[in-house]
Amino acid sequence: MVTLPRSQEPPEVLLDHLGAIAQMLGHALRVAERHTDVYREARRNGPLTLSAEMQWELMPGRSCSREEFDLHAHGEPAYASGGHLFDWSASADQLTLVVANSAGTDAEAGLVNNLALNAIRNARRAGLDLAGQAALADQALYGQHRGTRHLSTLLMCFDLRTGAAQIVDAGSPSVWRVSGPTAQRVELERQLPLGMFEDTVYAAQHLRTRPQERLLFVACGPELPASQAAHADFDQAVSRAVTRTRHLPGADTPKAVLRELVAHGAAPDGGLVLSLDLRGPSADGA
Numbered sequence: 001m002v003t004l005p006r007s008q009e010p011p012e013v014l015l016d017h018l019g020a021i022a023q024m025l026g027h028a029l030r031v032a033e034r035h036t037d038v039y040r041e042a043r044r045n046g047p048l049t050l051s052a053e054m055q056w057e058l059m060p061g062r063s064c065s066r067e068e069f070d071l072h073a074h075g076e077p078a079y080a081s082g083g084h085l086f087d088w089s090a091s092a093d094q095l096t097l098v099v100a101n102s103a104g105t106d107a108e109a110g111l112v113n114n115l116a117l118n119a120i121r122n123a124r125r126a127g128l129d130l131a132g133q134a135a136l137a138d139q140a141l142y143g144q145h146r147g148t149r150h151l152s153t154l155l156m157c158f159d160l161r162t163g164a165a166q167i168v169d170a171g172s173p174s175v176w177r178v179s180g181p182t183a184q185r186v187e188l189e190r191q192l193p194l195g196m197f198e199d200t201v202y203a204a205q206h207l208r209t210r211p212q213e214r215l216l217f218v219a220c221g222p223e224l225p226a227s228q229a230a231h232a233d234f235d236q237a238v239s240r241a242v243t244r245t246r247h248l249p250g251a252d253t254p255k256a257v258l259r260e261l262v263a264h265g266a267a268p269d270g271g272l273v274l275s276l277d278l279r280g281p282s283a284d285g286a
Helices: 010-030 036-044 050-058 107-125 131-147 228-244 253-263
Strands: 063-065 069-076 085-090 094-100 153-158 164-170 175-180 181-185 205-208 213-220 271-278
Touching: 010 036, 036 175, 036 253, 069 085, 069 094, 085 107, 085 271, 094 107, 094 213, 094 271, 107 131, 131 153, 131 164, 175 228, 181 228, 213 228, 213 253, 228 253, 253 271
Parallel strands: none
Antiparallel strands: 063 069, 069 271, 085 094, 094 153, 153 164, 164 205, 175 181, 175 213, 213 271
16 A cells, blocks of 8 residues: 655646556566566565466466456466466457466466467467467367367457457356446357367357446356256356446456355355456547
8 A cells, every 4th residue: 555645736637647657667567577586576475386377477467458448357366276267469459358267276287278378379370360269279289188188268359449249159267248237148159168179160259249348257167067057056146246346446346256256155266257348449449
């Protein structure tokens, strides 16, 4: 916590100055972390497990804010993570997201995540569409593990100008749409998890989003509940948690949702929640 001295400046001006300073400091620390462990050691309260170390080294920053969207993620347990996975990449007019359930809690799970995410990034940077990205990651995992290890994954691509989204749901975490006082699960056609079978063909689905809408991605446990009753109970718990936290800002929402799920036993081993607030096209891109 930082206590600020009294100032003659209006609060808005002071907040603008502090925001600019925080942004510059964040960028400086991000660059410095490439050359030293000092800042990472200072942030930690204890040692990480090997799988957690692999996970956090693999993923990008846990937030990204632009005029068109506000993105935040939170995962627990942070120091002994089971390997829930997310990735994002933003360009001038597109945002791509990857969210995956845990592949397990051991170091092997970290290797599975590493292989899958790097295959997706490789395909994305080569210009492949979502279906191609899923197919390349599927082939990489199956070629290495022959179906013994697989990853339930969601891939999404948003057109920031129009709000149109493409989705590949490879046995994925759940997606929730929050608009006003209501929270509703987005029903998707689930396809096979990445790496389960050889030469799986994936197809993208389409979703229309609206400005001032929030999407929540919830990944808890290695897999979704197996029985229909357990699945319904899990959905009810997520719906309750999402509804109770809908008034919170995006930065506070993922942690609050996950804490609600843990407290009610819906995610006893923790998990990952990612919140995406869609603001609509920027003034320059409108």
